[in-house]
Amino acid sequence: MTDANKPTGTEEPKSRDRLLGMFEAAEGQYLSGEEISRRLGVSRTAVWKQIRRLKEAGYVFDASPKLGYRLADSDSALDARRIQAALTTSRFGRELTVLSKTDSTQTEAEKKAREGAVEGTLVVAEEQTSGRGRQGRVWHSPPGLGVWMSAVLRPEGPLTTVPQLTLLTAVAVCRAVRAVSGVEAGIKWPNDLLADGRKLCGILLEAVVEDGRVRHCIMGIGIDANLSESDYPEELRSKVTSLRRESGVEVDRSALIAAVMNEFEMLYELYNERGFESIRLLWESLSVTLGREIAVRDLKGERRGVAHGLGEQGELMMRTEEGDIVPVYSGDIELYPGTRAADGSPDGE
Ligand code: BTN
16 A cells, blocks of 8 residues: 555544545545545645545545535546455465556655565556557556556566566456456457457556566556546547447446455466466467468568467467477567468368
8 A cells, every 4th residue: 555545543533534534434525625624624725635645555536726615426437445355366466556646656665675575565546648669669547537547577587578467467457357347259360359349458468577587567557437528539449349348338447446456466476386377378278379371570571371279488380381489588469360370271271
């Protein structure tokens, strides 16, 4: 939890709880700063500071210059208490910061990692003003609708573990998304989640390396939970979707965040104990890539073939048009509508 969430044993939590109690009793009605300060017996500045701390802890307030403040609908706002109540982890998500707005949760989490934050420290935000995607792309992160979060990882292994961790993350998010929303998302190599051929989640792992070893790694996850078509810029609309668009139901983002952390910790422990093989099998079972005709675009240009399987390091093995099996370590792939059997013959032959 953020410091604002921690009981400190001072008078502060008491007045914070009284303040929260007042807002909850008001049932969504506005309370003026003057009334709050009178009822709590503290200054207007103290009220404002308490509200700021509650915002940092994940509570969302509507503010009106004339009417004062009211607590926004707690089911639809990110809520630190509800996230933590749904965690079954011992480490992931236990140190939690919920921000109403930030440039990028990657930057926030990286700062915490540099300052010594423990593995599993999580930063989530209602809105990102400079959300980052893979390969220098911008990640569209409007307020109140998505899951924009970053966690600190401190993996033991060499740099080659990082691609495996991106695949592990995709498996964790895919399982959590399916469990919480019922949407049958699938994984496009390496770690995009698709539904009906459109992207609904992106994953970005950024590693800080020292002397050939990973010092820490920031695992960024962006899930388009409750966005509508009109929430996207025009140029993205045909390529993306959201859980709400797919299921017709608003997703509880706090529950989804906790589910991702629960899945991730379980798989991460499995990976640390037994290695990549079990993750590879899970990834393959959730993949919408294998057996598909693909085009790979990387520094070598464009190559076409059929997605054949995952290699030991998490690389994609592609059968080329000449029949060779070649590894693809990075880059973007495009999926084509046709499928092929593992031996390269068209399906059904
Ligand atoms: C991709 O390009 O597919 C990866 C997108 C990753 C987006 C997430 S949102 C939370 C975290 N903060 C960022 O700035 N990016 C990642």
